[in-house]
Amino acid sequence: DTGVSQDPRHKITKRGQNVTFRCDPISEHNRLYWYRQTLGQGPEFLTYFQNEAQLEKSRLLSDRFSAERPKGSFSTLEIQRTEQGDSAMYLCASSFGRRNNYGYTFGSGTRLTVV
């Protein structure tokens, strides 16, 4: 297990196109999180899954965003009709258990540029 993997590392897309990112968490981890990070900001929470159930969504997650975690394994984050404001680093993280006292393990992120 090499940790949390994200694919692709970089994505450049034209405004209005749809994009999909993938995250493979650490296999023993039951929780999976998506965060977004823009320049000069810390990571901002988007959504998280416990196993296959999506338990919480941030108000940052507009209806153009959708996330899935089929079978409680990998997860995908799709952005429809991309806008320039969607340009950011999208981070995936995973953790084990019900509590957060062990913190998260992050992936390297997917950098999205909308032109």
Place this chain on the structure above:
Amino acid sequence: AQRVTQPEKLLSVFKGAPVELKCNYSYSGSPELFWYVQYSRQRLQLLLRHISRESIKGFTADLNKGETSFHLKKPFAQEEDSAMYYCALSSGYSTLTFGKGTMLLVSP
């Protein structure tokens, strides 16, 4: 609502000098606090947790509930400590809320 404030965007020190990265939080319950670090071209990684009361790479952080602070300290900074540092807060069951981060630059 949970909130984390890191008042300094940049902290620049010389090698061997003491370092203190400030973190203040807003939360009405019993918080769990973390420090994350991101070295150049590397992923965000956990540095330390308040619950473990440990020292990692010479860094320590004490939770002060009276002052709602969780400052990160190191007595003698090293050049390899140069990185972006993020303070983060959780209620325990909720997701992590991060501060905006402080860039630490340690000059020789």
